[in-house]
Amino acid sequence: MGGIQIRPLGRPGDLGWVVTAHGELYAREFGWDTSFEALVARIVADFAAKQDPAREQAWIAELDGKRVGCVFCVQGDELDAASLRILLVHPDARGHGLGTRLVDTCTAFAREAGYERLRLWTNDVLAAARRIYLAAGFRLVAEAPHHSFGVDLVGQDYALDLRAG
Numbered sequence: 001m002g003g004i005q006i007r008p009l010g011r012p013g014d015l016g017w018v019v020t021a022h023g024e025l026y027a028r029e030f031g032w033d034t035s036f037e038a039l040v041a042r043i044v045a046d047f048a049a050k051q052d053p054a055r056e057q058a059w060i061a062e063l064d065g066k067r068v069g070c071v072f073c074v075q076g077d078e079l080d081a082a083s084l085r086i087l088l089v090h091p092d093a094r095g096h097g098l099g100t101r102l103v104d105t106c107t108a109f110a111r112e113a114g115y116e117r118l119r120l121w122t123n124d125v126l127a128a129a130r131r132i133y134l135a136a137g138f139r140l141v142a143e144a145p146h147h148s149f150g151v152d153l154v155g156q157d158y159a160l161d162l163r164a165g
Helices: 014-030 032-050 098-112 125-136
Strands: 004-008 055-065 068-074 081-089 116-122 140-148 151-161
Touching: 004 098, 014 032, 014 055, 014 068, 014 081, 032 068, 032 081, 055 098, 068 098, 081 098, 098 116, 098 125, 116 125
Parallel strands: 081 116
Antiparallel strands: 004 055, 055 068, 068 081, 116 151, 140 151
C-alpha cells in the first residue's frame, strides 16, 4: 500500500479527473445533472488558463497511488479573499480524514498567500463537507434556496477569517 498523499495538481489527467469525478459522483449521490459537471469544467478551465501560482493552487489526494480527492484555492471576487472550490473525496477514500486534510491544506495556503479571508459556496445537502468546514472554523454567513443542477437546493455561503488563529 502506498498510503495517503496530498500533492499539487499538475500531472497529466488531473484536470480531467476532477471534472469526471465531480460529474459522476454528484449524479450518482445527489441526482445532479450535467450542468453541475459543466460548472466544474469551467472552474477547472479557468484555473488552468489563468492560475497565479503565488495566489492560487489546487491539490489532488491520492490513496495507494489512485486519485481520490481534490480541492482548489482561487482568487475570490475581492483581492483580500480567496475561494475554496470543488472539494471532493471519492467514496472509496472516505473515512481517512482526507476532506479535513484537503481543507487544511487549502486554508494554510490561503493564509501563506496573504489572504485575509477564505470563502466558499456549497449546498446544504453536502452534510459531510459542512461538518469539515465548521470544524475548520468557517461560519455560515448566508443561505438561499435555488434550483440548480436539475434539483431544488439551499445554497450556503461560508467564510473563515484567516487573520484569527
